[in-house]
Amino acid sequence: MTDEVLEPAAQDFQLLRILAALADPHRLAAVRYVARNGESWCTQVMQEAGLAMTKSTFSHHLRILREAGVLTKRIQGTKGYTRLRKDDLDRRFPGLMDSIIEADVSLSSSDPPT
């Protein structure tokens, strides 16, 4: 299986790109899920983080997070697993991910617009 997503090295992380990747309710929920649960099967992230979307849409969100450097993905057999690049993120932007993971977030703001 080819995976053409380019995950940047930590020294190439861009704060703006990371903020933009996190500034989406579904992506933020996915990141907070893997932050709490460690490396997770991608399908499990979708299901347990309450992301009601197609697999293709989830892949799109995952790609944005990976290209920003927030998450990384590993293929094992036919399954993809993702985890937070916590050490890299902490080294480049100390405190950023902790503040976001631990934030008292009301995700009611993620309710779809009517």
Added chain:
Amino acid sequence: MTDEVLEPAAQDFQLLRILAALADPHRLAAVRYVARNGESWCTQVMQEAGLAMTKSTFSHHLRILREAGVLTKRIQGTKGYTRLRKDDLDRRFPGLMDSIIEADVSLSSSDPPT
């Protein structure tokens, strides 16, 4: 002078909205400028943070930051002054603004796309 921008109370801050407000190179530069310099005349922020844009465009960015709760604005005479809502932000999302203000940011990522 009427100012119809609604600045939320700290308990109504939404992490997603704050992240989205910060995920723009001009807005991030403005926020980092006032974080370093304290309350500043809006025109000064534009000029000294290197924001090459019309006053109207700057007002638009400032509005997004104010509606998210990142900045507040005060009118004195004919001049508007803005400052970071650091205490409110720290109370709601501890560590978030410090990590962003202190980040070793290469704003080269804000270069306009060619």
